[in-house]
Amino acid sequence: MIEITNVRKSFGDLEVLKGINLKVNKGEEVSMIGGSGSGKSTMLMCVNGLEHIQSGSIRIDGIEVHDKSTDLNKLRRKIGIVFQQWNAFPHLTVLENVMLAPRKVLGKSKKEAEAIAVEQLKHVGLGEKLTVFPSRLSGGQQQRMAIARALAMSPEYMLFDEVTSALDPQLVGEVLDTMRMLSKEGMTMIVVTHEMRFAREVSDRVAFFREGLIHEIGSPEQIFEHPEKRETAAFLKSAN
């Protein structure tokens, strides 16, 4: 479980998270929506300890991410993260790229790492692309490779930050389908997205970020059909 309690985060004088509270239960998919600059990406970075927080707490399975005594490298193995873009190593094949983390971080043998990478690449539908170089993949395939790379670490949580934003519209669907599959399989996920249809169809809950706060959170039905806050309704109108 991910427990975010009263999290405040500033960059210099600019406070970008102003007291975020959110619990994500095992197996849940929570989508984060909201305008640019509302703090969604910063929130994800704080969850896996890539950014410090000023106050509050973030616990993952009871372990405080921002405690000095926490072994962040160990904690991060539990949390896969996929961004808008991931620069694969161009001189390595797709398979070799996905094998890297199990080899280097988990200390798996070459054979074990290869088995893991093949399994995860098949899982995301790239079983035919093992020996090609990343530059030969479409944008959608590259994002699925990035997902496979994260899955190769056997994470318990997955964080996605606008993973389809840089894609041509016709490539968005295959990536969202992969994420939908993971959610169905029971992966615990936080998904920052502009894809309102995805948020509506896949989420257990949707959190609307506004000016560093979760302005409204609820089921997709609540957020999309009966938002309680007029800013939520206005955002959704502008997002369509």
Ligand code: ADP
């Ligand atoms: P979102 O992902 O919702 O678009 P962000 O979390 O990226 O929002 O940004 C929230 C605010 O924090 C913005 O005002 C942004 O300019 C600022 N910000 C983000 N990262 C940094 C940084 N590394 N240094 C300074 N300001 C930042």
Ligand code: MG
């Ligand atoms: Mg962002």
